[in-house]
Amino acid sequence: MSEETQTRRPWSRKKKMLVWLVGIIVTVIALWAGYTVIAEGNLEQPVYEVVETFDETELRRYAPFIIASTQLKQEGDSSLRSGFRILAGYIFGGNQPRESMAMTAPVLQQNEAGESLPMTAPVMQSPDDMRMAFVMPGGRSLNDLPTPDDESVTLSEVRWGLVAATRFSGWGTQAKFQEAEHLLRETLRTQNLTPRGPALYAQYNSPFAFPLLRRNEVLIPLVEDRN
Secondary structure: OOHHHHHHHHHHHHHHHHHHHHHHHHHHHHHHHHHHHHHHOOOOOOOEEEEEEEOOEEEEEEOOEEEEEEEEOOOOHHHHHHHHHHHHHHHEOOEEOOOEOOOOOOEEEEOOOOOOOOOOOOOOOOOOOEEEEEEOOOOOOOOOOOEEOOOOEEEEEEOOEEEEEEEEOOOOOHHHHHHHHHHHHHHHHHOOOOEOOOOEEEEOOOOOOOHHHOOEEEEEEEOOOOO
């Protein structure tokens, strides 16, 4: 066996290993993306119609829907995770009569006091109040939804009407949401549109979703009359 042949064989094995590695990575990405589209792309959402689009902004008119919400004790990821666990506990059986409900989208976060996420219970709000909400399945009413075991969970009806929305993909970090909110507010100012409540940060995917296919939105309810 020549020295050239002996040198070529190790390189040939390395190329095969590289091809296998690339194939595995491509397969994993395809399965991950497929899971995101199939399992999370068809989650039930509030019903709305797009009225107008401009500058990467949609004006939407939402039909009424029900939410379960809870007040967050403080800022930070730990508080967000705690709020998520409380609400997830409610829809997955932490209620009377132990009913398990389907997960819907989006998960909503409100970082300041206001009625973008309304309440039917007298929960005290401070100027820096933060709330998180899950959207309840369509066709349900306040009268037929199960009673939460956790008293911090409030059920209420949302009647947004006209809403401005902007979307971005990737991980929905607080910094990205704040940047998107700033840009959306600038757009509303140039379009002579008046906010009617605090901004809401909406995440449509679980932490397991493929990052490039994640859907994040900033939503701002609007005053109906345009100048």
